[in-house]
Amino acid sequence: MNTVKEASVASLDAEPYIAALQEPGFALEFRRRALALYAQLPLARFEKSDLSRRNVRAFKAAPAAIEDPSAWFRVAESHLNPQDEHPLIVIADGSVVHVRGVEQLALQGVVFCSLREAVNKYPDLVQKHLGTVVSSDENNLIALQSALWRDGVFLYAPKNVELAQPVQLLAVTTKGGYGTFVRNLIVADSGSQASFLDSYVAAATLEDELQVGVTEVVVGDGARVKIGTVQDFPRKATNVLVRRARVLRSGQMNWVVGEVGDGYTVAEFGSLLEGEGSVSTSHAIALGAGRAHMDLTSRMVHIGRFSESDTTARGVMQGKANAVYRGLTHIRKGAGGANGQQSEKLLMLSPGSRADAIPMLLIDENDVKCGHAASVGQINEDQLFYLMSRGISEAAAKRMIVWGFVDPVLAELPIDIVRKAVENVLERKMA
Amino acid sequence: MANIPELKISGLHAEVAGKEILRGVNVTVRGGEVHAIMGPNGTGKSTLASSLMGHPKYAVTAGGATIDGEDLLAMSVDERARKGLFLAMQYPSEVSGVSNANFMRMAVNARLGAGNEVPVLKFHRELQRQMKTLSIDASFAERYLNEGFSGGEKKRNEILQMAVLRPRIAILDEIDSGLDIDALRIVADGVNSLRGPEFGLLIITHYQRLLQYIVPDRVHVMMQGRIVRSGGRELAMELEARGYDWLKDELGIVDETVSVNA
Numbered sequence: 001m002n003t004v005k006e007a008s009v010a011s012l013d014a015e016p017y018i019a020a021l022q023e024p025g026f027a028l029e030f031r032r033r034a035l036a037l038y039a040q041l042p043l044a045r046f047e048k049s050d051l052s053r054r055n056v057r058a059f060k061a062a063p064a065a066i067e068d069p070s071a072w073f074r075v076a077e078s079h080l081n082p083q084d085e086h087p088l089i090v091i092a093d094g095s096v097v098h099v100r101g102v103e104q105l106a107l108q109g110v111v112f113c114s115l116r117e118a119v120n121k122y123p124d125l126v127q128k129h130l131g132t133v134v135s136s137d138e139n140n141l142i143a144l145q146s147a148l149w150r151d152g153v154f155l156y157a158p159k160n161v162e163l164a165q166p167v168q169l170l171a172v173t174t175k176g177g178y179g180t181f182v183r184n185l186i187v188a189d190s191g192s193q194a195s196f197l198d199s200y201v202a203a204a205t206l207e208d209e210l211q212v213g214v215t216e217v218v219v220g221d222g223a224r225v226k227i228g229t230v231q232d233f234p235r236k237a238t239n240v241l242v243r244r245a246r247v248l249r250s251g252q253m254n255w256v257v258g259e260v261g262d263g264y265t266v267a268e269f270g271s272l273l274e275g276e277g278s279v280s281t282s283h284a285i286a287l288g289a290g291r292a293h294m295d296l297t298s299r300m301v302h303i304g305r306f307s308e309s310d311t312t313a314r315g316v317m318q319g320k321a322n323a324v325y326r327g328l329t330h331i332r333k334g335a336g337g338a339n340g341q342q343s344e345k346l347l348m349l350s351p352g353s354r355a356d357a358i359p360m361l362l363i364d365e366n367d368v369k370c371g372h373a374a375s376v377g378q379i380n381e382d383q384l385f386y387l388m389s390r391g392i393s394e395a396a397a398k399r400m401i402v403w404g405f406v407d408p409v410l411a412e413l414p415i416d417i418v419r420k421a422v423e424n425v426l427e428r429k430m431a
Numbered sequence: 432m433a434n435i436p437e438l439k440i441s442g443l444h445a446e447v448a449g450k451e452i453l454r455g456v457n458v459t460v461r462g463g464e465v466h467a468i469m470g471p472n473g474t475g476k477s478t479l480a481s482s483l484m485g486h487p488k489y490a491v492t493a494g495g496a497t498i499d500g501e502d503l504l505a506m507s508v509d510e511r512a513r514k515g516l517f518l519a520m521q522y523p524s525e526v527s528g529v530s531n532a533n534f535m536r537m538a539v540n541a542r543l544g545a546g547n548e549v550p551v552l553k554f555h556r557e558l559q560r561q562m563k564t565l566s567i568d569a570s571f572a573e574r575y576l577n578e579g580f581s582g583g584e585k586k587r588n589e590i591l592q593m594a595v596l597r598p599r600i601a602i603l604d605e606i607d608s609g610l611d612i613d614a615l616r617i618v619a620d621g622v623n624s625l626r627g628p629e630f631g632l633l634i635i636t637h638y639q640r641l642l643q644y645i646v647p648d649r650v651h652v653m654m655q656g657r658i659v660r661s662g663g664r665e666l667a668m669e670l671e672a673r674g675y676d677w678l679k680d681e682l683g684i685v686d687e688t689v690s691v692n693a
């Protein structure tokens with residue numbers, strides 16, 4: 001493991017890249033500090049994932065130079081609906097390549113732009129929040145991405161402003177080996193409401209690629225944020241993803257997460273429920289095929305009194321895919337009256353697939369409610385018999401059962417084209 | 432000449448979990464006929480129904496069954512259904528996330544075959560009409576299949592499926608259990624409205640009451656995994672009045688269930 005580590009540090013001369021970014025001091029400082037951490041920290045360790053067996057050096061200090069300006073479109077086409085008008089930013093291989101409909105937001109005082117742009121245009125807001133939800137020293141890969149993040153989006157909803165439409169980021173990687181380091185910062189000021197969708201897609205032929213993604217969200221007092229995030233990187237990608245929100249007093253954070261790639265993925269999503277009466281829900285769907293490895297954790301940390309969380313997950317594993325789904329509800333001392341509920345169900349469609357559901361309830365407070373339901377299994381024989389007894393073929397009946405199984409999560413995805421994209425993945429994997 | 436369906440069960444033996452339950456069942460049901468199977472608990476009535484429909488847990492070990500002269504047991508479950516066999520189950524499954532209406536439309540279309548699908552609007556009109564006839568609230572069309580339905584609602588939903596699918600031979604396994612008196616009447620009317628030369632019925636029931644509404648041509652009594660007595664509708668009345676003991680005495684049966692040592 002150490003050899004991997006040393007090799008990555010030795011080959012990483014990131015200073016020229018950072019220096020050329022022309023960012024204000026605080027941003028450069030943030031990167032350099034993280035770079036130093038990366039050099040010090042050992043390779044990130046996860047209980048159910050062994051990154052020492054993956055190519056975590058599949059990145060370079062600087063992003064790929066774009067040779068074919070329309071390559072991204074071919075990869076992303078099925079994720080775009082030309083009829084849609086909601087604000088959209090497309091980032092391909094680390095750079096913004098397409099922006100739509102962001103002007104209308106400015107009229108409301110809403111900011112939706114690339115994070116690189118925001119660092120220069122709104123330095124105070126960015127400095128105040130960047131790295132406050134996901135700390136650079138969490139592990140060496142988070143440190144790496146904090147140092148080298150290419151771009152991402154910044155969304156700011158001012159006080160009491162309600163966004164009329166969801167806003168979307170589509171991040172595309174066409175070329176492997178350079179590192180996909182997308183970083184998003186979402187700040188919803190008190191009383192505001194916003195809905196954000198981010199999709200991560202890559203060419204099916206992608207060579208070894210390290211993806212480290214960070215989304216930080218700050219949900220202000222009484223604000224409501226919904227985020228739908230879909231990750232679909234192919235087989236050779238190694239993905240480490242953290243999507244986390246701090247939720248302040250009476251704020252509400254709703255996560256919808258689709259992990260549908262065939263790569264090696266360690267993903268965590270959830271909320272730090274800091275404020276009294278803060279609420280978070282999460283709906284996650286995992287679709288694995290081929291040799292996909294999915295190590296997923298929904299993490300709800302109750303800090304504020306009367307905070308509530310509700311987590312629902314559905315996983316469907318095909319081929320030789322394997323999934324571990326951890327539902328972590330942590331109720332800290334002081335979070336009296338908190339209520340954390342979770343339910344996770346995993347379905348194995350093939351004899352070679354594996355799935356594990358691990359509910360984890362850590363409770364340091366007395367006066368709380370906590371509940372969980374977890375199940376892992378195959379398609380129910382009686383259900384299948386029932387549908388077939390009405391003339392429906394075995395294949396169609398299985399499809400109906402699986403669609404029905406994932407329906408409670410799919411129905412939560414707020415933009416049709418994104419839901420369609422996930423549905424297409426499911427169709428493809430079940431074929 | 433009408434196309435008269437025929438379900439022929441000959442010497443059927445079946446086992447579940449390595450235990451022999453059916454021990455030579457012979458019954459033939461033709462279009463236009465109503466047969467009733469009665470019998471104490473645990474004597475193999477549902478096993479017969481499940482074996483005929485092809486539930487994977489039940490293995491036929493000897494004997495056979497044909498529908499319209501074709502080997503029923505060689506067919507997959509869905510093929511049996513498409514040949515016109517229908518089973519209203521004693522315990523219908525719940526399937527979350529699948530709407531009742533969609534499910535039934537899929538089933539109807541599977542029966543009609545690719546290229547002959549029923550137009551969506553036409554299907555929904557027909558569904559609404561049938562639901563009205565069976566006094567099923569319109570909201571049940573969009574509810575998930577049997578999920579959270581009460582016992583009686585599930586039974587009615589089975590009959591609704593039968594009405595929509597129009598099978599040639601239907602087996603109703605305790606369709607009367609859990610129904611209140613009014614619902615029993617409604618369900619029986621629904622079943623009767625399907626009767627005709629192209630529809631044969633095999634009704635499994637414990638109660639004479641259902642048979643007052645759906646009058647059987649033949650009544651069979653099942654014990655120890657076989658038919659031990661057959662007769663006309665008066666046999667059902669006699670069982671209702673006298674119970675099963677007299678018949679057991681006559682037949683010299685001590686334990687009527689399918690006990691392993693029998």
Ligand SMILES: Nc1ncnc2c1ncn2[C@@H]1O[C@H](COP(=O)(O)OP(=O)(O)OP(=O)(O)O)[C@@H](O)[C@H]1O
Nearest residue numbers: 447448452471472473474475476477478479488689
């Ligand atoms: N899946 C199964 N696994 C194990 N035993 C079974 C199974 N299905 C049926 N049996 C057994 O077979 C016997 C007959 O059951 P069956 O359900 O056919 O009875 P029945 O006549 O329909 O009874 P009832 O009137 O109570 O519905 C019973 O002893 C039952 O426990």
Ligand SMILES: [Mg+2]
Nearest residue numbers: 476477478521
């Ligand atoms: Mg029974």
